[in-house]
Amino acid sequence: xxxxxxxxxxxxxxxxxxxxxxxxxxxxxxxxxxxxxxxxxxxxxxxxxxxxxxxxxxxxxxxxxxxxxxxxxxxxxxxxxxxxxxxxxxxxxxxxxxxxxxxxxxxxxxxxxxxxxxxxxxxxxxxxxxxxxxxxxxxxxxxxxxxxxxxxxxxxxxxxxxxxxxxxxxxxxxxxxxxxxxxxxxxxxxxxxxxxxxxxxxxxxxxxxxxxxxxxxxxxxxxxxxxxxxxxxxxxxxxxxxxxxxxxxxxxxxxxxxxxxxxxxxxxxxxxxxxxxxxxxxxxxxxxxxxxxxxxxxxxxxxxxxxxxxxxxxxxxxxxxxxxxxxxxxxxxxxxxxxxxxxxxxxxxxxxxxxxxxxxxxxxxxxxxxxxxxxxxxxxxxxxxxxxx
Numbered sequence: 549x550x551x552x553x554x555x556x557x558x559x560x561x562x563x564x565x566x567x568x569x570x571x572x573x574x575x576x577x578x579x580x581x582x583x584x585x586x587x588x589x590x591x592x593x594x595x596x597x598x599x600x601x602x603x604x605x606x607x608x609x610x611x612x613x614x615x616x617x618x619x620x621x622x623x624x625x626x627x628x629x630x631x632x633x634x635x636x637x638x639x640x641x642x643x644x645x646x647x648x649x650x651x652x653x654x655x656x657x658x659x660x661x662x663x664x665x666x667x668x669x670x671x672x673x674x675x676x677x678x679x680x681x682x683x684x685x686x687x688x689x690x691x692x693x694x695x696x697x698x699x700x701x702x703x704x705x706x707x708x709x710x711x712x713x714x715x716x717x718x719x720x721x722x723x724x725x726x727x728x729x730x731x732x733x734x735x736x737x738x739x740x741x742x743x744x745x746x747x748x749x750x751x752x753x754x755x756x757x758x759x760x761x762x763x764x765x766x767x768x769x770x771x772x773x774x775x776x777x778x779x780x781x782x783x784x785x786x787x788x789x790x791x792x793x794x795x796x797x798x799x800x801x802x803x804x805x806x807x808x809x810x811x812x813x814x815x816x817x818x819x820x821x822x823x824x825x826x827x828x829x830x831x832x833x834x835x836x837x838x839x840x841x842x843x844x845x846x847x848x849x850x851x852x853x854x855x856x857x858x859x860x861x862x863x864x865x866x867x868x869x870x871x872x873x874x875x876x877x878x879x880x881x882x883x884x885x886x887x888x889x890x891x892x893x894x895x896x897x898x899x900x901x902x903x904x905x906x907x908x909x910x911x912x913x914x915x916x917x918x919x920x921x922x923x924x925x926x927x928x929x930x931x932x933x934x935x936x937x
Contacts, residue, residue: 553821556596558935563591563598567935572603574931579604583790584924586614586783587914590817591932594907595829600818607784616817617771619782620913621798623811623894627740629772629823630809631681631871633759634743635839642750648674649685652746655722661686662697662725675730677746680739681870682847686726687737692856697727701737708738709799714745714806733853740871744809755807766834767822772815774807782814785896785915796917798896811895817911820900824909827890827902843870844890844904861922863891883929897921901929906936 558565571589578584586604590597602614637643643652650657659675660668671686679685689708690701704720705712712720721738728735744755751758756774764772776782789796804812827844830837846867848854858864863873865880875889886905893899897916902909912928914921 553592553597554595556593556598558598561593561596561598562937563593563935564937568599570934571599571928571931572601574927575603578924582786583920584914584916585786586618587912588614588616588618588620588817589913589928589932590616590821590911592821592824592828592909595825597821600821606781608786609784612780614783615781617781618913619771619776619778619814619816620898620915621776621801621894621896622813622815622820622898622913623896624892625815625820625894625898625900626809626811626813627871627892628827629759629763629813630740630744630747630755631843632823632826632835633747633755633763633809634677634681635835635843635870636762637747637750639836639839643677643746645678645681646676648676649680649742649746650674652677652749653718653722653742655718656742659686659730660725661729662727666696668725671726672729673731675726677743678847678870679730680743682868683734683736683739684731684848684852685737685739686728686730686733686735687721687739687742688727688735689737692736693727695727697725700724701727705738707799708741708808708811709801709804711803711805714748717741717806718745731849731852733855734848734857734868736856738810741808741810744807747809748807755809763823763834764819767826767832769815769819769822772813772819774812774814775801775804776814783913783915785917789918789920791918791920798915798917817913820911820913821909824900824902824911828904828907828909844872844874844888845869846874846876883926884933885929893921893925897924899925899928908936 585608588602591599602616606612606614606618659671675685690698825832831840866873872890872892889903891901898913900911
């Protein structure tokens with residue numbers, strides 16, 4: 549981290565060391581109680597690294613301690629990185645955001661919308677790239693609903709962690725009707741996977757190769773890859789869910805046959821903090837200042853149905869920017885924060901947030917792939933924010 553971040557005494561950037569110590573005590577208690585194997589937490593403020601510590605075990609069964617460079621599957625935390633990759637092409641004039649998806653992926657031309665009676669009708673407008681980036685395109689993750697259309701999507705691509713090729717993934721989704729009119733409803737879905745495939749179609753490169761030279765190398769993100777680069781550094785979850793006692797595991801990332809722009813990356817806390825500099829430091833020389841402002845702004849139109857975004861366990865009182873949730877007000881009924889703060893966690897337990905008003909970036913990585921992760925995300929946020937002076 550030394551070549552990218554200047555280390556800061558926490559007091560110099562408005563953090564109380566005594567209050568920060570509460571984080572280690574909390575995580576130590578959770579690890580001792582066998583509710584999590586280990587974790588890594590990093591905090592940057594005012595562009596300086598104020599906290600970076602590892603707790604517990606990277607692999608408890610083998611007795612390997614957690615280290616700050618341990619690798620984690622960051623799942624949907626891939627999405628903002630893919631969005632930055634697309635915005636770089638936008639800044640080069642190679643990609644326009646209001647263009648219909650079918651202009652870049654012809655298989656998605658002339659979309660139909662599923663009707664309640666089982667028939668389909670032409671969409672009033674075609675989904676655009678912005679719809680893909682803000683989850684309003686009508687391409688849902690099928691496992692998140694129980695309608696006939698949801699079932700079609702679940703049967704086509706499951707949870708997305710498949711052995712399909714990119715073209716097979718496109719063909720399966722393109723064969724299905726949209727769940728809703730584009731822009732009418734926020735529904736988590738496959739937009740960023742398609743953005744990644746659009747990037748590939750424009751650049752002629754595999755997504756991982758493009759992101760490596762366009763994003764990772766400029767930012768010093770040496771350990772971020774699609775798939776696990778070093779198995780011995782990959783953190784292991786507990787074998788059983790601490791809440792239910794049921795067996796738990798992570799998906800086999802090695803079976804992927806295309807680079808998932810929605811959920812495929814493996815990374816470290818230091819690398820993700822490097823990425824957060826783009827969001828907190830006016831693009832950090834990678835993106836233009838106004839492009840970052842656009843990415844972090846609420847992109848949802850008045851009247852968009854936000855029921856699914858605002859339901860418990862998701863993001864109450866948030867809007868949505870490009871691949872990330874945008875906090876609309878101080879109070880959200882869950883945790884403290886600032887209007888304009890952005891976030892989007894990963895399914896395996898990793899999370900982050902960036903608060904431009906506080907010039908604060910936080911990355912918390914733990915492989916806790918069960919419902920307990922929601923508790924940890926709230927508690928870690930409370931523990932970090934209570935340390936602000």
